[in-house]
Amino acid sequence: MERIDTHATHLYERYRIRAGQPYPFGATLVPGGINFSVFSRHASYCVLVLYERGARQPMVEIPFRGLFQRAGGGEPVWGEFRIGNVFTMTVLDLDPERIEYGFRMDGPYPRPERGQPGIHRFDPGAVLLDPYAQAIGGRDRWGSMPDWDFPYPHRGRVVADDFDWEGDRPLEIPLEDLVIYEMHVRGFTRHPSSGVAPAPAGTFSGVREKLPYLKQLGVNAIELMPVFEFDEFENSRFDAGAGRWAKMNYWGYSTIGFFAPKAGFAATGAAGDGTMVADELKNLVKECHASGIEVLLDVVFNHTAEGNENGPTLSYRGIDNATYYMLTPEGYYFNFSGTGNTLNCNNPIVRNLVLDSLRYWAAHYHIDGFRFDLASVLGRDPWGAPLANPPLLEALAFDPVLGKCKLIAEAWDAGGLYQVGSFPAYGRWAEWNGKCRDTLRRFLKGDPGQAGAMAQVVGGSPDLYAGRGPTASINFATCHDGFCLHDLVSYDGKHNEGNGEENRDGADDNHSWNCGAEGPTDDQGILDLRRRQMKNAVALLLVSQGVPMILMGDEVAQTKHGNNNSYCLDDELNWLDWSLVGRHAEHLRFVRQMVAFRRAHPALRNRAHFQYRDYRGSGYPDISWHGTQAWQPDWDGRVLAFLLCGEHAKNGGARDDMIYVALNMYWDALPFELPGLPAGKSWHVSTNTGMPSPRDIHPPGEEPRLADQGTCLVGGRSVVVLVGR
Amino acid sequence: MAFEAALETVGDEARITLRGELDASSAPQFKELVEKAATGGPQRLVLFVKELGFMASAGLRVLIFARQKMGSGVVIYVVGAQGPVRSTLEMSGFHRSVVLQDEYTPT
Numbered sequence: 001m002e003r004i005d006t007h008a009t010h011l012y013e014r015y016r017i018r019a020g021q022p023y024p025f026g027a028t029l030v031p032g033g034i035n036f037s038v039f040s041r042h043a044s045y046c047v048l049v050l051y052e053r054g055a056r057q058p059m060v061e062i063p064f065r066g067l068f069q070r071a072g073g074g075e076p077v078w079g080e081f082r083i084g085n086v087f088t089m090t091v092l093d094l095d096p097e098r099i100e101y102g103f104r105m106d107g108p109y110p111r112p113e114r115g116q117p118g119i120h121r122f123d124p125g126a127v128l129l130d131p132y133a134q135a136i137g138g139r140d141r142w143g144s145m146p147d148w149d150f151p152y153p154h155r156g157r158v159v160a161d162d163f164d165w166e167g168d169r170p171l172e173i174p175l176e177d178l179v180i181y182e183m184h185v186r187g188f189t190r191h192p193s194s195g196v197a198p199a200p201a202g203t204f205s206g207v208r209e210k211l212p213y214l215k216q217l218g219v220n221a222i223e224l225m226p227v228f229e230f231d232e233f234e235n236s237r238f239d240a241g242a243g244r245w246a247k248m249n250y251w252g253y254s255t256i257g258f259f260a261p262k263a264g265f266a267a268t269g270a271a272g273d274g275t276m277v278a279d280e281l282k283n284l285v286k287e288c289h290a291s292g293i294e295v296l297l298d299v300v301f302n303h304t305a306e307g308n309e310n311g312p313t314l315s316y317r318g319i320d321n322a323t324y325y326m327l328t329p330e331g332y333y334f335n336f337s338g339t340g341n342t343l344n345c346n347n348p349i350v351r352n353l354v355l356d357s358l359r360y361w362a363a364h365y366h367i368d369g370f371r372f373d374l375a376s377v378l379g380r381d382p383w384g385a386p387l388a389n390p391p392l393l394e395a396l397a398f399d400p401v402l403g404k405c406k407l408i409a410e411a412w413d414a415g416g417l418y419q420v421g422s423f424p425a426y427g428r429w430a431e432w433n434g435k436c437r438d439t440l441r442r443f444l445k446g447d448p449g450q451a452g453a454m455a456q457v458v459g460g461s462p463d464l465y466a467g468r469g470p471t472a473s474i475n476f477a478t479c480h481d482g483f484c485l486h487d488l489v490s491y492d493g494k495h496n497e498g499n500g501e502e503n504r505d506g507a508d509d510n511h512s513w514n515c516g517a518e519g520p521t522d523d524q525g526i527l528d529l530r531r532r533q534m535k536n537a538v539a540l541l542l543v544s545q546g547v548p549m550i551l552m553g554d555e556v557a558q559t560k561h562g563n564n565n566s567y568c569l570d571d572e573l574n575w576l577d578w579s580l581v582g583r584h585a586e587h588l589r590f591v592r593q594m595v596a597f598r599r600a601h602p603a604l605r606n607r608a609h610f611q612y613r614d615y616r617g618s619g620y621p622d623i624s625w626h627g628t629q630a631w632q633p634d635w636d637g638r639v640l641a642f643l644l645c646g647e648h649a650k651n652g653g654a655r656d657d658m659i660y661v662a663l664n665m666y667w668d669a670l671p672f673e674l675p676g677l678p679a680g681k682s683w684h685v686s687t688n689t690g691m692p693s694p695r696d697i698h699p700p701g702e703e704p705r706l707a708d709q710g711t712c713l714v715g716g717r718s719v720v721v722l723v724g725r
Numbered sequence: 726m727a728f729e730a731a732l733e734t735v736g737d738e739a740r741i742t743l744r745g746e747l748d749a750s751s752a753p754q755f756k757e758l759v760e761k762a763a764t765g766g767p768q769r770l771v772l773f774v775k776e777l778g779f780m781a782s783a784g785l786r787v788l789i790f791a792r793q794k795m796g797s798g799v800v801i802y803v804v805g806a807q808g809p810v811r812s813t814l815e816m817s818g819f820h821r822s823v824v825l826q827d828e829y830t831p832t
Contacts, residue, residue, distance in 0.1 A: 097749040097783055160782065164789050164822060205816045268816050275782040276817065283818030 006032035008092050010068035010079055015060055017068070019081050020088030025356070026132030026259065027101060027158045033092035034158060036101065038130055039085055039349060040320045042120055043105040046087040049127050049152075051100040053137065053272055056151060058127075061104070064089060096158040097273060100137055102127040105319055115310050117331035121321040127152040129257060129315035131324075131353060134159040134360075135274020136229040136257045142186060142202065142264030143245070143570065146233060154229070154256050154314055157274035161364055163282045170368045171294050172404050173220055175430065175471040175547055176605045179595055180296065181219040182479055183207075183552035184251070184574065185227060185265045191575035202575075203267040204284040211291050213581075217555060218595035221294040223371055225480055226252035227281070229260040232570070234305055247500055250574060251480065251567040253373055254305040254339065256314060258357040278365075285366050294368035296406060297361060301345060301354050302377035302413065303337035311340060323349050326382055334384050336377050338414030345378045351392045354378075359401040369406025371432070371474075376413040379424060386417055390424055397426035408432065408474055421464030425472065430547065433461055433473040440477050440540050441488065441511035443638075444533060446665045446717065452635035454663070455625060458642060460545030462609040469608050473546035477537045478554055481507075483564045485554035488512045489533040491519060495562030498569060506565030519562055531557075532717060535590050535689040535696060536665075539719040542598045543661050545606055555591040556580035586693040593697040597686055597721070600700035603649035603656040614645070615652065619678065622648035626662075630675040638665040643675050646724075658724030664714040672712045677724040683709055684723050690715025732758045738831075739767040744776040747784030755784065759791045770795055771829060775805030780813050788814075792822050804829045 008016030020035045021028075028035045036048055048062045064087040065080040081089040087103075104124050112118030129136065133156035139146065146153065189196040189206030196206045207222075214222065230252040239246035252262065261281045263269035268276035285295045304324075306317050309332065316324035326334040326342040333341040344350045361367040372378060379390035396407060411423040411431040420434050436457045443450040443457075456463045460470025478485050483494075492514045496506045515533060516526040534557055541548045553576050560566050566574050581588060598604050610623040625633035626641035633640065640663045646656035658681065662672045669690075674683060684703035689696055698704065703723055706712065714720045728751035729744040739762035747755060762770060770791060774780075792801060801823040806814055814820045824832070 095749050097781060160786060162786065162789065164792065164819070166822070199812065200816070266816075268813065271781070271813075273782045276785075276813070279782070279785075279817045283816065286818060 003031055005090075006092070008071040010077075011071055012062045012068055013060055015062060016071065016092040017062065017081075018090050018092070020090040022083045022086040022088045024132070025086075026130055026134060027156065029096055029158065029160060030090060033090050034094050034096060035088065035090045037086055037088040038103055038132075038319070040087070040105055041085045041323055041349070042109070042320050043107045043122065045106040045124075047104040048089060048091070049102045049104055050091070050094070051152070051155065053098050053100055062089065062091070096160060097275070100155040100157055102129055102152055102156055103319070104128065112309070112331065117309055117328070119322050119327060119331045121313060121317045123313050123318050126313045126318050128313070128318045129154050130156040131257070131315055131319065132259055132356070133157065133257050134259045135277055136260040136263065137272060137274070139229070139231055139233075140263045140269045140272050142232060142269075143248070154231070159278045160275045163279050165282075165286060165366065168286045168289050168366055170362070170366050170404065171289055171292070172368075173294055174607070175406060176607045177599075178221045178294070178406075178547050179219045179598065180221045180223050180474070180547060180549040181214060181217065181552060182223045182225070182549055184225045184480070185262075186250075186570075187575045188552060189576070191572060191577050193578040194576070195578065200267040203265055203269075204280045205267040208284045208287050211287060211293065214293060215291050217592055218599060219550065220292055221296055221368065222288065223296040223298055223549070225298050226255070226300055226373075227262050227265055227297060228255045228299065229257045229262050230254050231256060231305055232264065245570075247568040248570040249568065250570045253300050253567070254303070255300045256305045258301070258353065259360055282365055289366065296369040296371055296408070297367055298371045298373060299358070300373040301343055302374040303339050303341050303343055306341060308333045308335065308340035320349075323347055326380070326384060336380060336384060336413050336415035336417075337374055342377060342384070344382050345392050346381055346387065346390060351395060354392060355395055355399060358396065358405075359399065362401050362405050367405070369408065371408040371410065373410055374413040375409035375411055375423065376417040376419050377415070379419070380415075380417070384415065393424050393429070394426055397428035406430065421461075425468055427468070430472050430474055432479070433464070433475055433546065435464060436461060436473060436475045436544075436546070437477060437479075438511055440537065443663070443665055444477075444537055444540065445511065445513035446638050446667065448638060449636045451633070451637050451640040454540075454640050455633070455635070455642070457540075458544045458640070459610050459623065460606070466609070470545035470606055471547060474549055475541055475544055475546040476549040476551070477541050478551045479549065480551065481565070483510050483512050484551055484558060484560050485534050485537060486530075486557045486559040487562050487564070488537070489530045490514050490559065491562040493518075493562075494564040495519070496565050498563055498573070499565060500568075506563075510564060529717065531587065532689050534587060536717065536719050538591050538594050539687060539689060539721065540663065542594045543604060543721060545604065545609075548598070550591070552576055555588055557584045557587045589693065590697050593699060594687070596700060597697070601649070601656050601659060602654040603644040603646050603659055606649075606651050608651045616645070616647040618645050618647035620645035620647070620658075624675065626672070626675060628670050628672050630673045639663065639670065641672055660722040660724065662712060662714045662720040664716065664718050666716060668716045669713055672714050672720070674710060674712055674722070681724045682706070683712075684725065685720070686723050687719060687721035690718035690720070728754065730755050730758050732762055734762070734765055734767070737768040738771060739765060739769070740771045740773065742773040746779040747777060748779065748781040749783040752781075752783035752787050756787045756790060759787060759794060763794045767795075767799065769800050769802065769831065771802040771804060773804050773829070774810055775807065777806075777810050780810045785813060785817055785819060788819060788823070800824060802826055802829060802831075
């Protein structure tokens with residue numbers, strides 16, 4: 001039987017309309033038309049603005065309140081399409097592929113000038129992007145210069161949600177088994193050396209083409225730096241001297257829309273079709289899953305691209321400034337994000353926006369998990385005070401749709417709230433372990449007295465995450481923010497001149513060491529040491545409990561020439577140089593084998609912390625600590641060794657070899673007395689970073705037997721890993 | 726170029742030839758032919774797209790519709806996809822659900 005809600009009740013000009021459904025928010029395809037629904041608590045007036053795709057001027061502006069013709073003819077009638085604080089209307093017969101839409105809003109409040117504070121910032125002259133827009137036009141090709149005077153620059157589009165998933169589901173890999181690869185969609189294949197054709201180079205399709213590389217690397221999760229629509233031209237300027245744009249927003253930590261994939265990251269973006277962009281990303285996710293790789297998104301909910309009171313009115317501030325942003329009593333923007341404004345995450349409306357967004361990505365894109373940029377902002381109340389029991393973080397942890405998603409917090413913000421180890425976790429949240437990074441770096445460069453701290457890292461940071469387990473700890477030596485691995489061992493200080501801020505930007509506490517010369521050198525001794533230190537870092541990361549994360553490019557020892565804050569550089573400095581796959585094949589082999597070692601050994605992937613005792617009756621505790629003398633750790637030195645008992649692997653749920661790891665960050669070689677093995681077992685050498693390739697690491701199952709079963713000489717600044725079987 | 730679509734049935738095979746630009750305005754015409762083809766219960770649906778210059782997502786959606794309408798027992802061939810049409814199929818992942826061929830050779 002035909003539905004009666006496909007018939008218009010009212011006419012506006014030639015458009016057939018009827019009262020809409022308030023839920024879901026946004027633009028939704030319904031039988032016969034499109035349902036539009038937008039919230040504003042403080043707006044008294046709202047207009048739906050419809051455009052032909054790409055057109056400068058609207059094709060129609062339909063008010064949500066006013067005089068309308070009746071569909072059946074007769075006198076015009078007064079109509080209002082609003083339920084509570086939601087303006088909603090269904091427009092029939094629209095072609096979803098050919099239209100773009102926005103809203104105008106007004107409210108009974110004074111209108112502050114640009115630069116002036118204000119609680120409300122209604123501007124009926126602006127066309128506003130729908131906060132729930134599922135696709136956004138206006139930056140359809142990355143780097144294609146925009147028309148700065150375009151009246152409605154970021155334009156809502158409609159998405160048909162009928163992608164053919166063919167039975168795909170999120171993989172739900174246990175967190176303790178994950179090896180994460182942090183990457184930038186554009187940077188991964190944009191470099192001419194990628195071998196990807198120009199159109200898909202630097203896009204979701206480009207990543208898809210290179211999945212075999214990731215599979216060979218052995219990672220089973222990719223964490224995509226922001227893929228929500230952002231404006232790469234935000235804060236950019238043309239560098240006439242270089243003849244190109246400078247200070248692009250390359251990283252993309254500045255969200256315009258929380259439901260829309262970045263069109264410029266899609267090869268199909270140029271077609272100007274929101275559904276195609278969505279499908280391209282969905283297809284990437286589907287194929288990742290087919291390759292056994294999860295997809296995590298780096299999501300930025302702490303602020304938006306609208307900046308402070310000097311920023312543009314794109315969406316939220318023109319819809320309901322007082323709801324969406326944290327404001328001082330005078331109407332200035334609180335700046336806990338360091339970027340001008342702060343999203344008002346514990347306002348119930350905004351909280352629902354965040355939840356709806358994440359549910360949408362989990363349900364409609366099959367996303368496996370999320371990493372929350374400056375997540376501590378999400379735990380502040382509307383006036384900025386940290387909450388003991390933040391409703392948003394709790395709601396995320398208990399959300400039914402997100403029930404199996406990984407939730408990872410960057411557990412600090414730019415307002416001084418540092419919550420590593422104390423982020424409100426509700427048994428769900430993991431954290432980027434910034435303390436792990438710092439400890440690993442200090443230990444690596446041979447700072448004295450770090451062995452005890454390093455032991456905490458090795459154990460999955462029980463000092464920070466007692467009761468939460470090692471899976472609360474996302475371990476990393478490097479991430480997009482800060483030095484890459486090559487530069488960590490090649491520079492004492494940052495070299496960010498290329499960012500155009502006279503080297504003032506970027507962190508100064510890098511815990512890096514250049515191994516004897518700052519930057520490029522032809523001193524073979526220094527180069528050899530750097531190579532070894534990079535391997536040491538990879539080994540430290542991958543033999544530690546918790547969830548290791550590798551930064552794109554570190555597997556091939558790519559340099560950023562000492563730049564530790566490369567957010568604004570859309571060039572070779574940030575793009576993965578695929579020629580390094582050949583030139584740094586030795587390092588790449590080491591990383592691959594180290595990942596393979598971790599994946600082959602369940603003893604490295606425990607869900608619960610060590611108990612430092614033998615609860616399996618094996619004669620060995622789950623972990624035991626050693627030094628140059630067996631059973632005699634020196635917590636204040638530069639040396640640490642440990643033995644994992646294979647009978648306690650996966651907290652007793654799996655069986656593994658015995659694994660002995662000697663970390664010698666002292667500059668000279670030291671003999672390590674080996675703990676005895678059970679009768680019939682002997683030590684085999686998996687890894688020795690002090691040896692030249694290919695003897696630096698042996699594939700699982702092919703480890704040669706150690707000649708001297710009693711003592712192992714470990715070179716200066718070297719890591720040795722033995723398996724007892 | 727104006728859109729043209731023609732259906733012929735050869736044995737247990739339905740053949741549809743598409744020319745011009747398949748966008749939102751022409752997709753319903755294509756969809757009608759797919760529905761018509763489905764009523765004959767063919768074993769194979771062969772789409773000749775060599776002279777198709779462009780396919781918008783509306784066109785792609787008819788292909789997906791065809792996949793669903795025909796059921797998994799019916800093999801869909803897309804023959805002669807070039808340039809933008811081919812890349813649209815690949816980027817959306819639809820090329821995995823059909824047999825892409827340059828010249829039609831039933832398998």
